[in-house]
Each structure stands twice: as structure tokens, then as C-alpha cells.
Amino acid sequence: MDKIARQVFVGTATDAADESLVDQHDITTILSLTHDTAADGFPAEVTVHSVPLVDGPQTDLENFRTAVHRLLTRLTANDTVLVHCAAGSSRNPAVAATAIALDQEVTLEDAFQRVIDRRDGTDPHRALVRQAARICTEFAE
Numbered sequence: 585m586d587k588i589a590r591q592v593f594v595g596t597a598t599d600a601a602d603e604s605l606v607d608q609h610d611i612t613t614i615l616s617l618t619h620d621t622a623a624d625g626f627p628a629e630v631t632v633h634s635v636p637l638v639d640g641p642q643t644d645l646e647n648f649r650t651a652v653h654r655l656l657t658r659l660t661a662n663d664t665v666l667v668h669c670a671a672g673s674s675r676n677p678a679v680a681a682t683a684i685a686l687d688q689e690v691t692l693e694d695a696f697q698r699v700i701d702r703r704d705g706t707d708p709h710r711a712l713v714r715q716a717a718r719i720c721t722e723f724a725e
Contacts, residue, residue, distance in 0.1 A: 594703055595676070597669070614632045617635055633654045643709075648679065652679055673706055681698070685720055692720050
């Protein structure tokens, strides 16, 4: 699990299920981006929001948009959020970078670079990067 912004961590499904790790970082909300809607296996004291995403061009744009919106909403509420997918290298960095760009009014490129600088193995699929750019453009309009 890696901290990429003041209130945002990215990690794996294993990280999200690790109660001691979640406690250590004062995580209050988990945003789960696994293929299927996750229902259990998370520490009881955290709020879990599940938005099923697949990695690659088959990712549904509306689900990606929903994930970004949920993360922005939780940041506005001052939650500390762990965004996770299976391996923590593509889906969660893409969603987190998009939300950071919108929340902190930085370029999407700068937000992705922040994630890359703070999380080894970050390698978002090009289709997710395109979706991120589309959402940032829509937000600016």
C-alpha cells in the first residue's frame, strides 16, 4: 500500500483485507475496483464502496466515472481512502490519478506522474488513461 496524496492510498486486494495495515494508515474508506462486486473480507470498521472495473479497453466508462466520483466524494468528506484493485498497478492508479487531477486542479499528466513516483509497478492500461482524459475533459466543460 502506497500513499499517493494526503488522503489517498493505492494498493492490492490483499492490502485491503489486512486489518493491521488498514489500521496503521487510518483508512476510513476502501474503494474496491475488482472485477466483481466485493461484499466481504474487509476490516469491519471501514466503509467499503465497490465499483467493478476490468482492466483494459473493456472497462465501462460509466463505472470508471462512478469510481472517480466516489473517490472525490470521500475526499470531500475528509475520509482517508484506500483504492484497490487486484494487483494495484492499473485500475486503481488510473482512478486515483483522475480524482487527484480533478480535486487538486493539476494536469492529468502531473497526477499520473505523482502516482508513478510513489508506487512502484504503476502501469495503467492505455484504455484507462484515455478514459481518465475523457473524464477530465468533461469535468472542465
